[in-house]
Amino acid sequence: MIQNKTSLAIDQLITRSKHILIIQAENPDGDSLGSVLGLEQILGDKNKEISLYCAIDIPEYLRYFEGWSRVEKDVISDFDLSIIVDTSSIALLQKTNHNLLKAINNKPLIIIDHHQNKPDIEAKETILAIDPSAAATTQIIYEIANYLKYPINKEAAHVLAFGILSDTLGLTTPSTTSSTIRTLASLVDLGANLTKLDSDRKLSYQKSLKLLKYKGDLLKRIETYLEDQIAIITIPWSEIKEYSPIYNPPMLIMEDMRLIINNKVSIAFKVYDDQKITAKIRSNPNFPYANQLATEFGGGGHKFASGFKTTQYKDLEQLKSLVISKTQALLNKPPVDENI
Numbered sequence: 001m002i003q004n005k006t007s008l009a010i011d012q013l014i015t016r017s018k019h020i021l022i023i024q025a026e027n028p029d030g031d032s033l034g035s036v037l038g039l040e041q042i043l044g045d046k047n048k049e050i051s052l053y054c055a056i057d058i059p060e061y062l063r064y065f066e067g068w069s070r071v072e073k074d075v076i077s078d079f080d081l082s083i084i085v086d087t088s089s090i091a092l093l094q095k096t097n098h099n100l101l102k103a104i105n106n107k108p109l110i111i112i113d114h115h116q117n118k119p120d121i122e123a124k125e126t127i128l129a130i131d132p133s134a135a136a137t138t139q140i141i142y143e144i145a146n147y148l149k150y151p152i153n154k155e156a157a158h159v160l161a162f163g164i165l166s167d168t169l170g171l172t173t174p175s176t177t178s179s180t181i182r183t184l185a186s187l188v189d190l191g192a193n194l195t196k197l198d199s200d201r202k203l204s205y206q207k208s209l210k211l212l213k214y215k216g217d218l219l220k221r222i223e224t225y226l227e228d229q230i231a232i233i234t235i236p237w238s239e240i241k242e243y244s245p246i247y248n249p250p251m252l253i254m255e256d257m258r259l260i261i262n263n264k265v266s267i268a269f270k271v272y273d274d275q276k277i278t279a280k281i282r283s284n285p286n287f288p289y290a291n292q293l294a295t296e297f298g299g300g301g302h303k304f305a306s307g308f309k310t311t312q313y314k315d316l317e318q319l320k321s322l323v324i325s326k327t328q329a330l331l332n333k334p335p336v337d338e339n340i
């Protein structure tokens with residue numbers, strides 16, 4: 001829970017501000033988008049002028065969600081308060097315009113976040129509203145608005161619910177608590193439409209017939225090694241040229257590869273025409289070494305999602321056998337019990 005005095009301090013800053021800039025970090029997701037759109041509604045109803053900023057484009061998979069296009073990359077400077085949502089780490093604001101960062105530093109700042117890390121963003125006057133026990137930033141926004149008796153209109157309730165469902169994968173992650181569910185229940189009372197959220201999300205899965213047939217080709221080409229523990233797909237340059245502008249080919253089948261019985265790690269190679277080869281690595285919870293594997297080849301990432309790029313290999317077969325042997329070494333590490 002956010003302390004009452006924090007909410008009251010937030011209220012004071014908002015009351016004395018006219019133009020508020022709301023910022024997402026460089027990894028926008030459903031929760032951060034729901035947070036900015038929810039705040040846009042709630043603070044808009046308090047007669048504030050609102051601008052939404054994100055240094056990078058909102059990813060395609062979120063664009064079915066109405067309102068995403070109001071998030072801008074343009075830098076504004078005439079705001080008098082900024083609010084950063086869903087991160088408190090400066091490492092996620094590296095692409096943010098330098099002048100904008102300076103302006104943020106010189107004005108009051110509110111950070112609303114639910115991540116565990118130690119906050120390292122600081123401005124002239126900073127209020128931290130951070131609660132790692134919350135399953136989503138939108139949950140915290142609801143709690144603050146509710147405490148301050150700020151009206152939460154139907155649209156706000158809908159987008160805040162979207163944030164919760166998105167970060168909790170539909171209330172199924174270990175971060176989901178009874179208070180997450182109570183918040184969602186209140187948002188439903190206020191007009192969030194869960195049926196619409198789900199049908200909109202399913203619409204975003206629609207693909208052209210051409211892409212669906214191409215996915216069929218890719219499925220047939222999956223190779224597996226070491227009793228299906230490793231699954232590999234290779235995308236040649238001709239297909240990168242043809243399909244990448246409409247869809248990133250590995251994303252068509254990597255989830256299916258992970259569902260192969262015994263699979264621990266899935267790798268998609270893209271082979272370019274200039275000796276560049278990229279690898280996207282996704283692993284299951286029993287193989288939390290995706291980043292270690294990528295690091296061996298000059299890349300990086302997270303325990304279950306990583307990647308690398310190389311120009312050192314003339315042919316893919318050489319790289320592939322090296323990747324397989326490095327993976328085998330990691331497979332031989334003692335088993336770990338990992339929570340996701």
Ligand SMILES: [Mn+2]
Pocket residue numbers: 031032086114135136137167
């Ligand atoms: Mn979040």
